[in-house]
Amino acid sequence: MDKRDDQSVKLVGFWISPFVHRVRWALKLKGIQYEYIEEDIFNKTPLLSQLNPLYGKVPVLVHDGKPLCDSSIILEYIDQIWKPNPLLSDDPYERAQAHLWARFVDEKVLESGWLAVRSEGERQERAMKEAIENLEKVEEKLKGKRFFGGDRIGHVDLIMGFVSYMLPVWEEVAGVKILDPSKFPALAAWSSNFLNHEAIKSEYLPPRAESVAYFQWRREESLRPSLVSSGDGKN
Template identity: 45%
Template sequence: MSRVKLLGVNGSPASQRVEWALKIKGVKYEFITEDLQNKSPLLLKSNPVYKKIPVLLHNDKPIAESLVIIEYIDEAFEGPSILPKDTYDRAIARFWVKFLDEKCLPAVWKALWSQGDEQEKDKEEAYEVLKVLDNELKDKKFFGGDNIGFVDIVANFVGFWIGIVEEATGVVLVTSEKFPNFCAWRDEYLNCDKVKENMPSREMLLGYFKSRVQAIAVTPK
């Protein structure tokens, strides 16, 4: 019987992606919570290059980086497919997850937390990447079609976390007027039972981000 452990942090989008993939496959696993301010010897040994979560340990063999881990889970364990079966569709899915992680997430995160003169410029950059997603989701229920798949799992930050951070910071990026297709997808996404089962407490995250906003407000400029 294989031994599966996940080094992660509750409330981390990257950790949550991997947990979701494990649950889709029906894999039993042990979740080991890491303190990122005091990283464990196990984490540093398992991911000596990046020293980050998440890390999957399968029979004591470590796999790092959430996207790599999800593909590993899809190939290593029996159960419903996460990536598309078709070679072309699989390549397209990989393209969009790369776009989400390398272009969308950084731009959106920066815009949500920027202040002063930089804020409008950062918001415009975030609008550009969100418009790309909005165009991709035209006439689609989910990124992969009618069912949640690889891209939707990776899109958990824009689907779930954005709205919470918007509420905490008071910075509104996503409206149905600007991004109707994206908002329609998000509504489907947030009302999906699979999503509800695999996301952390909204109240917990909102409290966390509000505390960050307060900490920033009292930090000397």
């Protein structure tokens, strides 16, 4: 066992943040014990500013007293420190491809889906169209695979995880349909495989009713003339 395994690990997060959940899943896959600290991003304590002075956002992983921010960077750090159940390939090209797809998911898939939730009219229609086009690219990547990396959950699966449980909530709140199982059979199968994986289904996921209520509130706030940004944006 790595001598660093028994050092303290803490995770500062927000209950519904998809960026926090991908880190929680990674820690679960690796079998790492950690202390979870809930942070109200709408009423932040000084702790978050101390740990993440650059952005003041969650998640923040604190390992042996040293804080680290940005979920994608945290996932790679976890994979480098704790070797069992690797999230990324040792092959440099495959690692680069995983990072490329992870960036695409965050910058395209997540952003377009989130925009569809907090918009209406023509703007929402454009966001839906873009979200569907983005998912078409993901569908092609997933064809013939159980997970993005093959038979085991990896880095891209964790980045993409929000699609399995959060996108349906967004669809309900916004009154749209983005992930049609008949159009995206590979994604639908992946979503089922992901949610039924032992490390995912045994880890905390936000209750559906509470998630719907939260995003209904966020949608209403977003559609107002002015909106004050919170700390749960991209991280």
